[in-house]
Amino acid sequence: MSKDFLLEIGLEEMPAKYITASVKQLQERVEKWLAENDLEYKTTEVYSSPRRLSVIVKDLAEKQADRVEESKGPAKKIAKDADGNWSKAAQGFARGQGVDPETLEFREINGVEYIYLEKEVKGAATIDLLPEMRQIITSMTFPVSMHWAAYDLKYIRPIKWLIALFGDQVIPFEITNVTTGNETRGHRFLGGSVTVANPAEYEEALLSQFVVADAAKRKAAIVSQIEEIEAVENWKIPVDEDLLEEVNNLVEYPTVLHATFDEAYLELPEEVLITTMKEHQRYFPVVDEAGKLRPYFITVRNGNHEHLETVAKGNEKVLRARLSDADFFYQEDLKITIDEAVAKLNNIVFHEKLGTLTEKMIRVKKVALIIAEQLHMTDAQKVKIARAADIYKFDLVTNLVGEFPELQGIMGEKYALLQGEDAEVATAIREHYMPTSADGELPQSDIGALLAVADKLETLTGFFCVNIVPTGSADPFSLRRSALGIMRIIQAKNWDIKLLSVLADTVEIERAEGLNTIPSEEVFEQVELFLQNRLRAILSDQQIRHDIIDAVVSAGSNVVPELIERAELLNKNRDAEWFRPTMEALARVVNISKKHQGGEVIIDPSLFENDSEQQLFDAVQKLKQDYPTLIIVDRLRAFAALRTAIDAYFENTLVMSDDEAVRNNRLALLFELASFIKEFAQIEEINVK
Structure with missing residues (x-):
């Protein structure tokens, strides 16, 4: 025998961006509990709205199996x-x-x-186990939480009501003086309380009180209504999925309507209009066939179709005020020259230990020109890089960016073009923020990418110089994102940058300004390790085996794309027939070569005692001659081709001869070969078992 089970947590309005993840967490915790208690069920269904997180367990067994x-x-x-x-x-x-x-x-x-x-x-009765749902509710975690009244519990929002219903039976427990029952609450303004006789009636009971409890159905209703307006008005309404998700979690009973704004505001940059509508008001913009904005917008009301004209006018009034402010800020910004804005940056502290934005920009310019030199950029490109580095933060003092921080860089590009700056310089101002997330869009222009790397590397090094480093999950200055961005940009551009050399120069630039609170050598080592860890993350995301990642990263490289290519190549060939014997042969060379005493490597062919020594020597000399010009894949092929000579060498040669001169000569040959192997990868770390 089985019954449905309903668990509903009724809350004050939750932040929209956390609702989807929270109800998924509730579902996962319930399913885990069911598995741990050996309770059979058919499936689970989740429901959510701004005021509730709910799960229904379908066909839940009435007792555990004996x-x-x-x-x-x-x-x-x-x-x-x-x-x-x-x-x-x-x-x-x-x-x-x-x-x-x-x-x-x-x-x-x-x-x-x-x-x-x-x-x-004998299996326990389910009804006797279900009070444990209390622990599931109280153990949930959230990105933001709060205390209320005098209760110890921290939760996303105060709990106002609870339903725990197994069939038609209420499962009794209490949280913060709220006792479970079978009564839920409908829409805050259109509905009221309603009794849920059993879980099967839950959706319909809420719908009768103007709540669409199924988030997927609510979202589908929004999309359907938008499409209906598109058809009637002959408009195009791009539906941003992130915005749709947020709006869906802001309403319980969605009604879509359209409204308008003064066409004169279309003179504002499109990004300003879109940001105002989407980010600040949660409106969907309307565009024409060419993708140009039209003076209309779509909004979603949390309610029914009554008084929609009044609702539309209210939204128009709010947007008009927003756009009026934006227009005022824009016009004021146009009165300021870029150089005047740059001068104001000297009054803005980047960080109390790292000086002003002006001082930061000076350091970034030095780093950028070092990178430009390594990339053999032209003098004309260097002039553009220098100009971009001189002004790239100027829009931070503009009125519009002050009001809409998410437009930083975007408005910098707009204003720069309006004031006659070179297009590549203007683009770099926008692109230097990229990527803005772990998998965010990368800068496309070379100058923008270079400025982004220089800015991020200087930021990273600067904070490490003053001993402000990420700890655990705490990373208030997004240094992990900066490091990952550096690696992703260099990889995407396939730049032959000697990154550790640039890092050393950057550390010296910081030291010259007296920013170091810890020794430069320590800063260099810490930042190098930090960058390596971000590189490991990139390689891991590419499903490259961890032992191969360790082998390649431990070998080190100044050139990031080359290092990534080595890891990809080894990972790609790991199952090839030749891979294991080749790696074993190379690892044997490396391990025995460690017995070499160091110093100058001198190999005397006159001390060879068999043909295999001469053959390996000849092969190593050819490798030594060809290696600098070989591409990565050909280097691996060259190592694979050496396997036969290496195997023959060890079969016919006792490396640790009693004759010291012969022994040292043999170790010198292996040491010379090992130097090439170790530059490619720490082969001995690769698992070939």
Whole structure:
């Protein structure tokens, strides 16, 4: 027998961006609990709105299945005395299991007989277990939480009501003086309280009180209504999925309507209009066939179709005020020259330990020009890089960016073009913020990408210089994102940047300004390790095996794309027939070469005692000659081609000869070969078992 089970947590309005993840967490916790308690069920369904997180367990068994438990007791020689009577140990075991000793049996395990008891355990009634839902509710975690009243519980929002209903039976428990029942609450303004007779009636009960509890149905209703307006008005309404998700979690009973704004505001940059509508008002913009904005917008009301004209006018009034402010800020910004704005940056502190934005920009300019030199950029490109570095933060002092921080860089590009700056310089101002997330869009222009790398590397190094580093999950200055961005940009551009060399120069630039609170060598090592860890994350995301990542990253490289290519190549060929014997041969060379005493490597062919020594020597000399010009894949092929010579060498040659001169000569040959292998990867770390 089975029944449906409903668990609803009624709350004050939750932040929209956390609702989807929270109801998923609730579902996962309930399913985990069901599995741990051996309770059979058909499926789980989740429901959510700004004021509720709910899960229904369909066809939940009314009791756990009966099961047989096996218990192992003492060995037979301990369980019975010489006369065959049960010992105190056996009697104690039986008493602990609640059975008569005469029911005990023996079972042989590895030649020794032990007491074994099979006992049937009746499954517990589900209704007796379900009060544990209280712990599921109170154990949930959220990105933001709060205390209320005098309760110790921290939660996303105060709990106002609870439903725990198994069939038509209420499961009793209490949280913060709120007791479970079978009554839910409808729309805050259009509905009221309603009794849920059983879980099957939950959706309909809420719908009668103007709540669409199924988030997927609510979202589908919004999209359907938008499409209907598109058809009637002959408009195009791009539906941003993130905005749709947020709006869907802001309403319980969605009604879509359209409104308008003054066409004169279309003179504002499109990004300003879109940001105002989407980010600040949660409106969907309307565009024409060419994708140009039209003076209309779509909004979603949390309510029914009554008084929609009044609602539209109210939204128009709010947007008009917003756009009026934006227009005022824009016009004021146009009165300021870029150089005037740049001058104001000297009054803005980037960080109390790292100086002003002006001082930061000076440091970034030096780093940018070092990178430009490494990339052999033209003098004309260097002029543009220098100009971009001189002004790239100027829009931070503009009125519009002050009001809409999300437009930083975007408005910088707009204003720069309006004031006659070079298009590549203007683009770099926008692109230097990229990527803005772990998988965000990368800068496309070379100058923008270079400025982004320089800015991020200087930021990273600066904070490490003053001993402000990420700890655990705390990373208030997004240094992990900066490091990951550096690696992703260099990889995407396939730039032959000697990154560690640039890092050393950057550390020196910071030191020259007296920013170091810890030794430069320590800063360099810490930032190098930090960058390596971000590189490991990139390689791991590409499903590259961890031992291969360790082997390649441990070998090090100044050139990021080359390092990534080596890891990808080794990972791609790991299952090839030749891979294992080649890696084993190379690892043997590296391991034995460690016995070399160091110093100058001198190999004397006159000391060779067999043909295999000469053949390996000739092969190593050819590798030494060809190696600098070989591409990565050909270097691996060259190593693979050496395997036969290496195997023959070890088969015919005793490296650790009693003759010191011969021994050192052989170690020198292996040491020279190992130097090329170790530059490619720490082969001995690769698991070929």
